[in-house]
Amino acid sequence: MxxxxxxxxxxxxxxxxxxxxxxxxxxxxxxxxxxxxxxxxxxxxxxxxxxxxxxxxxxxxxxxxxxxxxxxxxxxxxxxxxxxxxxxxxxxxxxxxxxxxxxxxxxxxxxxxxxxxxxxxxxxxxxxxxANIERFKKEIQEYEEDEKRRIFYDLVNNSQPLGSILERGNELNLKLSAVVYNIILFTIDHTRKNHRETMQLNAVNRELKQLFDISEDIIKFDLFMDGMALLLKGNSLEDLQRKQEYYINRIREIMDNYKGISYFGGIGVAVNRLGELSRSYHEASRAFSYRYIWEENLILDSSAISKTRELLRRTNRLNMDNIVKLDKRKVEIFLKSGSKEDVSNFVDEYLQSIGSENRNSILFRQYVVIDMYSIVAGFCKEIGIEDYELEKPLHNENQYSRLITDFNNTKDYIKRILEKAIELRDNITTKEYNDIVSKAKIYIQENFCREDLSLNQVAASVYVTPSHFSAVFSQKTGQTFIKYLTDLRMNKAKELLKFTDMKTSEIGYAVGYKDPHYFSYLFKKTFNCSPKQYRNSIKKREDSGCFNS
Structure with a gap:
């Protein structure tokens, strides 16, 4: 009242x-x-x-x-x-x-x-x-995050005209233009074991979001399970450096308040054109790939990598007595979560600190070849793959001699078997993901008429977490869950408007919208005309120009 x-x-x-x-x-x-x-x-x-x-x-x-x-x-x-x-x-x-x-x-x-x-x-x-606008905004939030991701990848891959990317950014209120730019890639440990750790993770995400949302100097892009990308903007190189130091210090301060959550970041190089962001992203990715090698809770500047390598070479020369310092766990972790693009940096860095005396040792190279093959073969067996698909080091005497006569040959062999193992792993994962998406689509098709149908419910139906399902579904379909569901409902509504005499309110209810006002609002937002206008246009002629068919 x-x-x-x-x-x-x-x-x-x-x-x-x-x-x-x-x-x-x-x-x-x-x-x-x-x-x-x-x-x-x-x-x-x-x-x-x-x-x-x-x-x-x-x-x-x-x-x-x-x-x-x-x-x-x-x-x-x-x-x-x-x-x-x-x-x-x-x-x-x-x-x-x-x-x-x-x-x-x-x-x-x-x-x-x-x-x-x-x-x-x-x-x-x-x-x-x-209420309709607020509900619509809430529903398209996932779509907007997905579009932000696409804008970011188009920027760093130079895959779309810059003018088009800027227009798309403006539609999402992303102010991309600046004098200088840099990219920071950042991830936190999302593997929670109990309720307390989950609460901590949620608190961290809230604080980080608040930090990045309060300023136009930085734009956060959610990169699914790979963490986030931060596009830092400045008015000059000095200004950019000050902002970079400020945000890195603030991130560290926030993370230090949550001792149970680990993190890693990689900083790129400054560029003065959006068209050169690919170089900044490449350097940030190179630094970011060292999360498999170096200690956690580090934000690594790509420019510092060569200096750190030299320091490690001087202080950590290995010999056959302390070869165990080549941590096998790092290889196992990398095989589980690394990418083919990271292999080269990983192997280079993994073998970087061994010292020239070991690189020149045939005995050492024999050890590394056999040991790495053993680790990779064990991983393949763990995920249900026979090791016959791997390049065996002892296939014949000539091959084995070639692998150990030169350190570069040894290193190239390690890269090949790691890449092959990751390829086989990804093939299995792709099949699993395709199965998840196929089952999810069937579930959505059978339940789209339920107004309370949600991402959480669909994720539960295929036995994965909502965040994981959201990432997989978007990667495999090219659409967010809510966009896919809305498109399905709207197209079903068009069919009912075209082939039945049902009232608009009845059609809205049939496709999952109990509120007829919201259904009409969403239909008009999608097709640029109301349900009534659409039906009337069909009576006059097929596919009139007032809607997108």
């Missing part, structure tokens, strides 16, 4: 309005009254009515001044002005203030209630429209 507040200095008129109108029968609540604007204003602030009825001429504070105050502080309140004066200037000023209705006295109860019902309908329509 809508709340009504009355401001009228004439007692007889005020009592007449309050006592003679059927408030409850028309879904109104008479919540208060006052004899002038000065007395009314604090009461209106307290009760926050939906509609204020006020006389225009009152002592102390008139209706126009009261209307100005109300519209400034509480712009959603609708105002009906009652005036015994028909002068144009009063009406014009009332319109400028934002008054909804301007009624001339004397006015009877029937006319006032008619005006109130008209204003009530406007309020309800505005609320429905606002």
């Amino acid at each position: 809508l709340k009504i507040f009355l401001v009228e200095d004439e007692v007889v008129v005020r009592e007449g309005i309050r006592n003679t109108l059927n408030w409850e029968e028309n879904d109104f609540i008479f919540c208060g009254e006052a004899s002038d604007g000065e007395l009314a204003y604090p009461l209106i602030q307290k009760h926050k009515p939906d509609i204020v009825i006020t006389d225009i001429r009152m002592p102390f504070m008139d209706g126009l001044e009261l209307s100005r105050l109300i519209k400034k502080e509480m712009p959603w309140i609708k105002i009906i002005i009652l005036s015994g004066y028909g002068e144009f200037e009063y009406a014009k000023e009332a319109i400028n203030i934002g008054v909804t209705e301007y009624l001339l006295k004397p006015i009877n109860g029937t006319e006032l209630m008619k005006s109130l019902l008209k204003v009530k309908e406007n309020i309800l329509n505005e609320r429905r429209e606002k």
